[in-house]
Amino acid sequence: MSTPRTVVLVEGHSDRVALHTLAVRGGRDLAAEGVEVVPMGGITNTRAFAQRYGPQGMGLRLAGLYDAGEEDKVRHGLAAAGLGFALEPDGLAALGFHRCSADLEDELIRALGIDAVEAVIEAAGELRSLRLLAQMPAQQGWTRTQLVRRFLGSKSGRKARYAGLLVDALEPDRAPDPLAAVLARV
Numbered sequence: 001m002s003t004p005r006t007v008v009l010v011e012g013h014s015d016r017v018a019l020h021t022l023a024v025r026g027g028r029d030l031a032a033e034g035v036e037v038v039p040m041g042g043i044t045n046t047r048a049f050a051q052r053y054g055p056q057g058m059g060l061r062l063a064g065l066y067d068a069g070e071e072d073k074v075r076h077g078l079a080a081a082g083l084g085f086a087l088e089p090d091g092l093a094a095l096g097f098h099r100c101s102a103d104l105e106d107e108l109i110r111a112l113g114i115d116a117v118e119a120v121i122e123a124a125g126e127l128r129s130l131r132l133l134a135q136m137p138a139q140q141g142w143t144r145t146q147l148v149r150r151f152l153g154s155k156s157g158r159k160a161r162y163a164g165l166l167v168d169a170l171e172p173d174r175a176p177d178p179l180a181a182v183l184a185r186v
Contacts, residue, residue: 005061007038008062011067012040014105014162015065017167018163019179019182020037021167023183025168030186033186035186047076047077050077050080050082054082054083063096063185065100065178065179066092071099098185104163107176108167110176111176112166118148124161129151133147
């Protein structure tokens with residue numbers, strides 16, 4: 001791929017999968033459009049990646065997706081990379097960085113509903129694993145949503161796998177707002 005025109009900074013691979021899957025569902029090819037979605041390997045790497053790709057580096061347009069609990073890290077990372085506007089009250093959204101209410105999984109579970117999420121898990125052949133997790137003493141009394149969230153994070157690669165599967169299961173008009181906003185921006 002040639003140098004992109006826009007880089008979307010995301011925390012991890014599951015965010016990348018979700019954005020690409022949603023774009024494909026909308027008939028878009030992000031790479032062909034010059035958009036690269038870059039997993040940073042953790043939100044604490046925002047400054048380094050924004051410096052590399054942003055105004056102090058390659059001078060590319062940036063956008064991003066982040067979890068609500070990480071907002072201060074994103075603001076300060078972007079500001080340290082020369083995007084001081086990130087510190088303004090609406091600065092992140094104005095720069096194209098959009099917040100998930102809790103995290104990507106929360107957005108997808110709310111958009112689909114817990115019954116549909118469990119149907120996706122069943123179709124993927126892992127409902128038995130989810131049921132076994134629910135029977136463990138540590139999870140007694142947990143809600144179905146809490147169990148599903150734990151399930152998604154309990155095995156390497158599972159978050160990314162289900163990011164794609166859950167996005168594929170969405171009704172066309174039910175895309176989570178933060179994902180839709182990032183794609184509208186780029």
